[in-house]
Amino acid sequence: MAIVECKMRLDKFIASMGFGSRKEVKNNIRKGLVTVNDNLIKDPGFGVIRGKDRVTLKNQPITYEDYQYFMLHKPAGVISATEDPKHKTVLDLLTSKHRKDLFPVGRLDIDTEGLLIITNDGELAHNLLSPKKHVEKIYYARIQGVVTEEDVEAFKNGVNIDDDYTTMPADLKILKSDQVSKVEIIIKEGKFHQIKKMFEARDKKVIYLKRMAMGRLQLDPELKLGEYRVLKVEEIELLKNR
Numbered sequence: 424m425a426i427v428e429c430k431m432r433l434d435k436f437i438a439s440m441g442f443g444s445r446k447e448v449k450n451n452i453r454k455g456l457v458t459v460n461d462n463l464i465k466d467p468g469f470g471v472i473r474g475k476d477r478v479t480l481k482n483q484p485i486t487y488e489d490y491q492y493f494m495l496h497k498p499a500g501v502i503s504a505t506e507d508p509k510h511k512t513v514l515d516l517l518t519s520k521h522r523k524d525l526f527p528v529g530r531l532d533i534d535t536e537g538l539l540i541i542t543n544d545g546e547l548a549h550n551l552l553s554p555k556k557h558v559e560k561i562y563y564a565r566i567q568g569v570v571t572e573e574d575v576e577a578f579k580n581g582v583n584i585d586d587d588y589t590t591m592p593a594d595l596k597i598l599k600s601d602q603v604s605k606v607e608i609i610i611k612e613g614k615f616h617q618i619k620k621m622f623e624a625r626d627k628k629v630i631y632l633k634r635m636a637m638g639r640l641q642l643d644p645e646l647k648l649g650e651y652r653v654l655k656v657e658e659i660e661l662l663k664n665r
């Protein structure tokens with residue numbers, strides 16, 4: 424059976440890869456800034472085959488990628504959403520060209536730092552976030568209050584957080600027990616404000632929270648707060664083949 428190659432409008436193709444709004448792209452095409460397979464094309468509706476035709480804008484090749492994957496070191500003060508009327512979002516931190524349909528995989532609170540995966544791969548996101556998949560998320564936290572072995576035990580048994588919800592067992596490791604304690608927590612679900620609520624239920628307060636790992640993917644220590652990079656192929660594999 425013949426494989427039908429699906430054509431896409433040139434303006435839509437360029438815009439969807441993040442090279443301007445549809446209007447800007449149309450203007451650029453009409454101005455003669457776009458080539459397809461080395462031919463100057465001035466018709467925004469010209470049909471291109473994704474992944475086959477070679478498209479350039481201002482002599483820059485635009486390669487088609489079905490999926491894009493980024494690792495962001497989320498700083499405090501930005502929202503894990505695609506848009507927000509008041510705050511900067513994690514997507515605003517992606518300054519390089521990227522697909523238009525990216526979203527963050529799960530949410531970190533506005534004041535939480537650390538590893539955030541940004542992609543347009545819905546299936547991967549679902550597999551990482553579904554409570555049924557039990558993907559481990561590792562956090563480092565500083566806690567107002569002396570964290571004790573009783574807290575460790577309570578986390579192991581699951582903590583009652585919302586009126587009638589008891590969390591799945593969580594691993595709490597005390598790194599330093601003091602007036603301000605330092606801990607590592609591993610949870611396998613991602614309820615809203617989960618870690619803060621778990622400590623609240625133990626009469627303690629999270630004063631700093633950072634996600635260090637998701638599944639087998641660790642936050643790259645080279646990435647400074649607010650920095651991001653493309654995930655390596657082997658890192659994507661780590662996430663897919665848990």
Ligand code: URA
Pocket residue numbers: 530531532533535615616617618619620632
């Ligand atoms: N738990 C929280 O309380 N906040 C986060 O951002 C992540 C996990």
